[in-house]
Amino acid sequence: MTKTLSIPRPCTRIWLLMMVLTFITWAVAQLGLSGQWLILGVLAIALVKGQLVVDHFMGLRRVRGFWRPLLTGYLLLLGAALAGAFFL
Amino acid sequence: MKYQSQLVAKPYFIAAIGLFIGQIIFGLIMGLQYVIGDFLFPEIPFNVARMVHTNLLIVWLLFGFMGSAYYMIPEESETELYSPKLALALFWIFLVAGALTIVGYLAVPYARLAEMTGNDLLPTMGREFLEQPTITKIGIVVVCLGFLFNLGMTVLKGRKTSVSLVLMTGLVGLALLFLFSFYNPTNLVLDKFFWWYVVHLWVEGVWELILGAILAFVLIKTTGVDREVIEKWLYVIIAMTLITGILGTGHHYYWIGAPEYWQLIGSVFSALEPIPFFMMTVFAFNMVNKRRRDHPNRAAVLWALGTAVMAFLGAGVWGFLHTLAPVNFYTHGSQITAAHGHMAFYGAYVMIVLTMISYTMPMMRGRAAANSLKSQVVEMWAFWLMTVSMVFITLFLTGAGILQVYLQRYSDAPQAFMVVQEKVELFYWMREYAGLVFLTGLLLYVVSFFIGGKEHAEQRA
Amino acid sequence: MNSTATVYDTQPKSPPGDLAIWVFILAELLVFAVLFVVYAMARRNNIELFNLHQLQLDRAAGLANTLVLITSSYFVVRAVAAIREGETQRCSRWLWAAFSLGALFLLIKGAEYQHHFSMGVTLRSNDFYLFYLSLTFFHFMHVIMGMVILAAVALKAQRGGYSVSEHTGVETGASYWHMVDLVWLILFPLVYVMH
Amino acid sequence: MSGTFTKSMARNIFIGGSAFFIFLFLALSFDTVRALPERDNRHNITDQVALGKKVWEDNNCVGCHSLMGEGAYFAPELANVYDRFGKSTEAIKGFIRSRPVDGIPGRRSMPQFNLSEEELDAVAQFLKWTSEINDAGWPPNIQG
Structure with missing residues (x-):
C-alpha cells in the first residue's frame, strides 16, 4: 500500500487550525467582547473544533453508517441547547 | 441437569416460594389496613405487618439468589458443588433464623423483642428493612460466609466463566455491603447516610450484577446463542449499571442533611440508571430472536423476557419519574415512592428468581427440559396475572401519589396527611383488588408445577 | 484535497477501535452533555454570580490546557498513523508524548485547584463553584483514566x-482520548469564556 | 481492525469504570462526612436525644411513619412534627400518651406504647432535634 505523503499531513494542518481557533476564542474574550456575540461566536468555534475532532482525529469521516451523523447531531443539539439556555 | 449437587437448589426454591406467599398475604393485610384502619388492630398493627412483608420479601429473594447460585455454579464450573451437606445445613440455619425472626415480630411487641434479643449490646434494630434482631443479622452473616465459601471453593476447582465470576462479584458485594447494617450511630444523618450503602448499593448495584448473571445464564441455556456474545453484552450492561448506579446513590442524599451538591450529582447519574435496564431489554430480545433452537420450556423464556421488560419499566421508567431533585422535593416519601418500590422489586428481582425456578424446577424433578404443555399454559397464565396485576398496583399507587403530592405538598393550601389519605382511598381499594388478583396468579404459579401430563415435545435439554 | 496519507479502498462500517469503548464514549458524551446543559440552566437564575466568579478563573491556564489537550490528541493521531504502517516504536513514542502532555494538563489544572482550595473554595461555596468543580473534576478524572x-x-x-x-487496542485508546479532548473543547469555552 | 467487539475490552471497561466511580463516590462521601458537622445539628445531640433515637428504633416507629421522607407511608411524616405541633414537646408527648389501647373504630390509629415519662421526653426531644437538621428545606410545607 504505497503512501503518498502530502506535506504537511492533513491531521497536522487540522491540528494547527484548531490551535488557531482556540487562540481566537481566548483573544476574543480578552479583548472584552461579551454578551450575545461572544457567546454565539465562541460556541460556534467550539462546535467547529468538535466537528474537526470527530472527523479527523476520531477518523469518523472515513466511516460509513450512523456514527458521524450521530456525533455531528450530538454537537448541534448540544450547541442549540446551550445557546437556548444562554439566550432564552 | 449435569451435576447431582445442583439438586441442593430445590429446597431453596421451595422455601422461597413459601415465603413469597407469606409476603403476599401480609401485603394484602396491609392493603386492607390502608382502607379499614382498625383491621386486625391491635393484634397485628400496621408496622408489624410491614416488617413481616418487607423482611419476607428480602429473605425469600435471598433464598432465590442462593438457590440460583447453587444451581448455576456447578454447571458453570463443570464440577460438583464443594459441599452439598454444608449447603443444606446453611439452608436450615437460615430458614429457622428467618422463621424465628418473623414469629418474634408477630408474637411479642417489637420493644419486647429488642429487649429479649439483647439489642442493647449492639443496637441495630428499628430501621427500615433492617428490623431484624442483631443476633439474626449475625446469623445472616454466618450463612453468607458459609455460602460464599462453598461456592468459592467450587469455582476455584472448576472452570471460571464470566457468568460465574460476575455472579460471585455480586454475591460477595452483597455480603460486604450488608456489614454496614451493623453501623447505627446516634447521629440520625450519619445513620441514614450509611444505611443507603446497604439498601441502595444492594438493589441498584450488586443485585443488578446478580440479576445480569442469572439472566445471562438462562439465556445461554435456553437460546443456545454463543456464550461469548452473551458474556460480552453482560459486561457492557453491568459496567453501565455500576457507572450510573454508584453515583446514583446521590438521589437518596437530597433531603437527609447531606450537602446540596448531591442534588446535582444524584439527579444526573440516577437519571442515567434506566440505561442498563434498557440495554438489558434489547439484549434479552436480541438473544431470543437470534436463538439457535426452540427450548421446550417456553414459560422460562417468557419469564426471562418479562424480567427484562418489567425491570426496565419498574426500576428504570418509574425510577426516573421521581429521581430528579426538583421533582423529588415534592414526591419524596409519598405513594409515588411506594409505586416505584413495588414494580421495581417485582420486575427486577422477583421475576428473575421466578425465571430461574421456572427453568430449573422441571429438570430438578426428573424431566428432561420442560413441564407438559398444559402445565406451561397454566404457568403462563400465572405470569400474566401476576405481571398485569402488579402493573395495576403500581398505576393505582402512582395515582394516589400524584393526588397526595397535589393536595398535600404542591398546593398553596396544603391539607393534612390523614385528610389526604381519606381523599385517595379509592386508589387504595383498587390496589387491594389488584393485590388479590396477584395472589391468584401466584397460587396458579404454584399449581402449575403439580399439573402432570406428557412432557412437552421430545426435544432434549 | 489530494488523497490523504493512507487510502482506504472500502470505507469500514464501524469506528476505529473496539465497539465496547464506543458504547461508553457515547455514554460519557451523554453525561457531559447533561452536565453542560444543567450548568447553562443553573446559570440563568443568577447570571451575576456566575459572571462574577468566572472572572476569578485563570483563563490563560484554561487556554493553555486546551492547547495542551489538542496537541496531545494530535500526537495520538500520529501514533495511530504510525502503527498502521507497522512502526511500533514510533507509535509508542507518540503515545508517551501524548501521555506527558496529559500529565502537563493535570499539573496546570492541579495548580488551578490548589489556588482555589487555598482561597477556601469548595463544592459547597456557591452554585458557580459547585458546577465549576463538578464539571472540571469529573473531566480531570477522565484525563487520568485516559x-x-x-x-x-x-x-x-x-x-x-x-x-x-492487529492494532485495535491503539485505536480504542485513541478514541477514548479524543473523547476526553472533545469534552474539554466544549467545557473550556462554556465555563471559562462565555458570559 | 475496526468492527471488533471483544469480551476482554468489555471486562476492562467494567473493571476500570467501576473502580473510577467507586473512587469518585468514596471521595464525595468523605467530603460529605467532613462537611456534615455544620449541617446535621450534631452539637445538640444530648443523652436524651440519643435515648430518644433508641426509643424511636425499639418501638419500630419507622414501620408506620416516615422520618425525613424515609420509612413507611401509613402515618404522617415526623421530621417537622415539632413545628407542626406548635413547637411544643408537650403536645407531642400528650399525643403519644393519649393513644387509645383498642384504637379508633374504622380509622388508622397509633398503638399505645406505654412509654415511661423519661422515654416520652426522650423521643419528643429526638423529634425536636431532627426538625433542626439542615435538610435543604424539606418537607415543602408544614403538613410534611
Whole structure:
C-alpha cells in the first residue's frame, strides 16, 4: 500500500487550525467582547473544533453508517441547547 | 441437569416460594389496613405487618439468589458443588433464623423483642428493612460466609466463566455491603447516610450484577446463542449499571442533611440508571430472536423476557419519574415512592428468581427440559396475572401519589396527611383488588408445577 | 484535497477501535452533555454570580490546557498513523508524548485547584463553584483514566504487542482520548469564556 | 481492525469504570462526612436525644411513619412534627400518651406504647432535634 505523503499531513494542518481557533476564542474574550456575540461566536468555534475532532482525529469521516451523523447531531443539539439556555 | 449437587437448589426454591406467599398475604393485610384502619388492630398493627412483608420479601429473594447460585455454579464450573451437606445445613440455619425472626415480630411487641434479643449490646434494630434482631443479622452473616465459601471453593476447582465470576462479584458485594447494617450511630444523618450503602448499593448495584448473571445464564441455556456474545453484552450492561448506579446513590442524599451538591450529582447519574435496564431489554430480545433452537420450556423464556421488560419499566421508567431533585422535593416519601418500590422489586428481582425456578424446577424433578404443555399454559397464565396485576398496583399507587403530592405538598393550601389519605382511598381499594388478583396468579404459579401430563415435545435439554 | 496519507479502498462500517469503548464514549458524551446543559440552566437564575466568579478563573491556564489537550490528541493521531504502517516504536513514542502532555494538563489544572482550595473554595461555596468543580473534576478524572489507558497501550506497543494487521487496542485508546479532548473543547469555552 | 467487539475490552471497561466511580463516590462521601458537622445539628445531640433515637428504633416507629421522607407511608411524616405541633414537646408527648389501647373504630390509629415519662421526653426531644437538621428545606410545607 504505497503512501503518498502530502506535506504537511492533513491531521497536522487540522491540528494547527484548531490551535488557531482556540487562540481566537481566548483573544476574543480578552479583548472584552461579551454578551450575545461572544457567546454565539465562541460556541460556534467550539462546535467547529468538535466537528474537526470527530472527523479527523476520531477518523469518523472515513466511516460509513450512523456514527458521524450521530456525533455531528450530538454537537448541534448540544450547541442549540446551550445557546437556548444562554439566550432564552 | 449435569451435576447431582445442583439438586441442593430445590429446597431453596421451595422455601422461597413459601415465603413469597407469606409476603403476599401480609401485603394484602396491609392493603386492607390502608382502607379499614382498625383491621386486625391491635393484634397485628400496621408496622408489624410491614416488617413481616418487607423482611419476607428480602429473605425469600435471598433464598432465590442462593438457590440460583447453587444451581448455576456447578454447571458453570463443570464440577460438583464443594459441599452439598454444608449447603443444606446453611439452608436450615437460615430458614429457622428467618422463621424465628418473623414469629418474634408477630408474637411479642417489637420493644419486647429488642429487649429479649439483647439489642442493647449492639443496637441495630428499628430501621427500615433492617428490623431484624442483631443476633439474626449475625446469623445472616454466618450463612453468607458459609455460602460464599462453598461456592468459592467450587469455582476455584472448576472452570471460571464470566457468568460465574460476575455472579460471585455480586454475591460477595452483597455480603460486604450488608456489614454496614451493623453501623447505627446516634447521629440520625450519619445513620441514614450509611444505611443507603446497604439498601441502595444492594438493589441498584450488586443485585443488578446478580440479576445480569442469572439472566445471562438462562439465556445461554435456553437460546443456545454463543456464550461469548452473551458474556460480552453482560459486561457492557453491568459496567453501565455500576457507572450510573454508584453515583446514583446521590438521589437518596437530597433531603437527609447531606450537602446540596448531591442534588446535582444524584439527579444526573440516577437519571442515567434506566440505561442498563434498557440495554438489558434489547439484549434479552436480541438473544431470543437470534436463538439457535426452540427450548421446550417456553414459560422460562417468557419469564426471562418479562424480567427484562418489567425491570426496565419498574426500576428504570418509574425510577426516573421521581429521581430528579426538583421533582423529588415534592414526591419524596409519598405513594409515588411506594409505586416505584413495588414494580421495581417485582420486575427486577422477583421475576428473575421466578425465571430461574421456572427453568430449573422441571429438570430438578426428573424431566428432561420442560413441564407438559398444559402445565406451561397454566404457568403462563400465572405470569400474566401476576405481571398485569402488579402493573395495576403500581398505576393505582402512582395515582394516589400524584393526588397526595397535589393536595398535600404542591398546593398553596396544603391539607393534612390523614385528610389526604381519606381523599385517595379509592386508589387504595383498587390496589387491594389488584393485590388479590396477584395472589391468584401466584397460587396458579404454584399449581402449575403439580399439573402432570406428557412432557412437552421430545426435544432434549 | 489530494488523497490523504493512507487510502482506504472500502470505507469500514464501524469506528476505529473496539465497539465496547464506543458504547461508553457515547455514554460519557451523554453525561457531559447533561452536565453542560444543567450548568447553562443553573446559570440563568443568577447570571451575576456566575459572571462574577468566572472572572476569578485563570483563563490563560484554561487556554493553555486546551492547547495542551489538542496537541496531545494530535500526537495520538500520529501514533495511530504510525502503527498502521507497522512502526511500533514510533507509535509508542507518540503515545508517551501524548501521555506527558496529559500529565502537563493535570499539573496546570492541579495548580488551578490548589489556588482555589487555598482561597477556601469548595463544592459547597456557591452554585458557580459547585458546577465549576463538578464539571472540571469529573473531566480531570477522565484525563487520568485516559492516561492510564494510553500508558497501557504504549507499554504494549513498546513490547511489539501491535502490528499492522492487529492494532485495535491503539485505536480504542485513541478514541477514548479524543473523547476526553472533545469534552474539554466544549467545557473550556462554556465555563471559562462565555458570559 | 475496526468492527471488533471483544469480551476482554468489555471486562476492562467494567473493571476500570467501576473502580473510577467507586473512587469518585468514596471521595464525595468523605467530603460529605467532613462537611456534615455544620449541617446535621450534631452539637445538640444530648443523652436524651440519643435515648430518644433508641426509643424511636425499639418501638419500630419507622414501620408506620416516615422520618425525613424515609420509612413507611401509613402515618404522617415526623421530621417537622415539632413545628407542626406548635413547637411544643408537650403536645407531642400528650399525643403519644393519649393513644387509645383498642384504637379508633374504622380509622388508622397509633398503638399505645406505654412509654415511661423519661422515654416520652426522650423521643419528643429526638423529634425536636431532627426538625433542626439542615435538610435543604424539606418537607415543602408544614403538613410534611
